[in-house]
Amino acid sequence: MKFIVSSSSLLKQLSxxxxxxxxxxxxxxxxxFLFEIKDSKLTVTASDLQTSxxxxxxxxxxEDGNIAVPAKILIETLKNLPEQPVTFSIDKExxxxxxxxxxxxxxxxxxxxxDFPRIPGVTNATSVEMSTEVLSSAIANTIFATSNDxxxxxxxxxxxxxxxxxxxxxxxxxxxxxxxxxxDIASPETANIIVPRKALNLLKSTLPSDNVPVTVEFNSSxxxxxxxxxxxxxRLIDExxxxxxxxxxxxxxxxxxxxxxxxxxxxxxxxxxxxxxxHQVRLKLTGSELQISAEDLDFSNExxxxxxxxxxGEDIEIGFNAKFLVEMLNNITAKExxxxxxxxxxxxxxxxxxxxxxxxxxxxxxxxxxxxxx
Numbered sequence: 001m002k003f004i005v006s007s008s009s010l011l012k013q014l015s016x017x018x019x020x021x022x023x024x025x026x027x028x029x030x031x032x033f034l035f036e037i038k039d040s041k042l043t044v045t046a047s048d049l050q051t052s053x054x055x056x057x058x059x060x061x062x063e064d065g066n067i068a069v070p071a072k073i074l075i076e077t078l079k080n081l082p083e084q085p086v087t088f089s090i091d092k093e094x095x096x097x098x099x100x101x102x103x104x105x106x107x108x109x110x111x112x113x114x115d116f117p118r119i120p121g122v123t124n125a126t127s128v129e130m131s132t133e134v135l136s137s138a139i140a141n142t143i144f145a146t147s148n149d150x151x152x153x154x155x156x157x158x159x160x161x162x163x164x165x166x167x168x169x170x171x172x173x174x175x176x177x178x179x180x181x182x183x184d185i186a187s188p189e190t191a192n193i194i195v196p197r198k199a200l201n202l203l204k205s206t207l208p209s210d211n212v213p214v215t216v217e218f219n220s221s222x223x224x225x226x227x228x229x230x231x232x233x234x235r236l237i238d239e240x241x242x243x244x245x246x247x248x249x250x251x252x253x254x255x256x257x258x259x260x261x262x263x264x265x266x267x268x269x270x271x272x273x274x275x276x277x278x279h280q281v282r283l284k285l286t287g288s289e290l291q292i293s294a295e296d297l298d299f300s301n302e303x304x305x306x307x308x309x310x311x312x313g314e315d316i317e318i319g320f321n322a323k324f325l326v327e328m329l330n331n332i333t334a335k336e337x338x339x340x341x342x343x344x345x346x347x348x349x350x351x352x353x354x355x356x357x358x359x360x361x362x363x364x365x366x367x368x369x370x371x372x373x374x
C-alpha cells in the first residue's frame with residue numbers, strides 16, 4: 001500500500017486529534033493512529049476507548065488499505081520536516097512503514113489495523129445543531145468548575161439539559177456551580193446527558209476560530225460531534241447529576257453591582273496575603289463601600305483594599321475562597337457584575353450585568369466561614 005500526502009497538511013490534521021492519545025493506554029495499540037484509505041481519502045482515528053476522534057484528508061493513492069501507525073514518532077517526524085509531499089509505503093505482510101521525503105527515508109514499525117478497537121456508532125440518537133461559537137462559549141463558561149473527584153463521577157463532566165425552549169449547561173465541584181443557558185439552542189425532545197471533561201477539553205482546543213455549524217448527536221451511552229472534517233465520539237457519564245436548582249438561593253436581599261476589572265484586580269492583590277490553605281478573603285459591605293481583606297496568621301501577612309460599588313440591602317460580611325472568585329470573574333467578559341448575598345453562611349451568586357439576549361449565566365460560590373479571623 002502506498003500514498004502521497006502533504007507533510008504540513010497531514011501534521012495539521014494529526015495535531016487536531018493527537019490530544020486523545022495517552023502515553024500509557026489500557027490497550028498498547030492505542031498509542032497508534034489508525035490510518036484507513038478508501039477512494040483516495042485518508043481517515044485517521046485516535047482513541048483512548050472513552051473518547052475517539054477522526055479526521056479526513058485527501059491523498060494520492062491507487063489502492064485502499066489500513067495500518068496502525070505509532071503516533072508519537074510520526075508527529076515528531078512531521079514537525080521537523082519542511083513542507084513537502086511525503087510518500088508512505090506500507091508492507092502489508094510485516095506492517096513496516098517507510099516514509100520518503102526530499103530529505104531522506106524513515107522506517108518505523110506499524111501494527112495490524114484489525115487490532116485497533118472498533119469505534120462505536122450512535123444509534124437511536126437525538127440530534128441538535130449549534131455553532132462553534134455557541135459550543136465554545138458553553139464549554140469555556142462551565143468546564144473550569146468541573147470536579148476532579150473520581151468518587152463523584154457525575155461532577156467530573158458538564159451536565160447538558162435540552163428542552164424545547166432552551167439548552168442548559170451546568171458544572172459543579174461542590175464548592176461552586178455554573179449554570180449557562182442558551183435560548184437559541186432547543187430540541188423538540190427533552191434530554192439530559194453528562195459529557196466528560198476530557199472530551200470537552202479536546203473540543204475546546206479543536207473547534208475552529210471561524211463560526212461553522214456543529215452537529216451533535218447522542219443517545220444514552222455516547223455523544224457524537226461533527227464539524228468541518230473532524231468527528232468525535234465520547235462515552236457519556238452514566239450517573240445522576242446533583243439537583244442543582246435546589247442549591248441556588250432565591251431570597252437574596254443584598255445586591256452589589258461593581259466594576260468587574262477593578263474587583264478582579266483587587267482580589268488578585270489581596271489573595272497574595274491570604275492563607276495558602278484556605279485562600280480566604282473577607283468581603284465587608286458597608287453602604288456603597290466594599291472592603292476586601294485577607295490575613296495569614298501563620299506569617300503575620302495581611303492586606304485590605306476599599307472599592308466603591310452600588311449596594312442595596314443591609315451591611316454584610318462574608319468570606320470566600322479567592323481562587324474561586326478570581327477564576328469565575330476571569331471567565332466573564334461583562335464590564336460590571338452583580339453579586340447577590342442572603343447571609344454569611346449561604347452561597348453567593350455572581351451575575352454578569354450585560355449578556356446577549358440569547359444567553360444567561362449564573363455563578364454560585366459557597367462561602368468560607370470567617371471563624372479563622374482574629
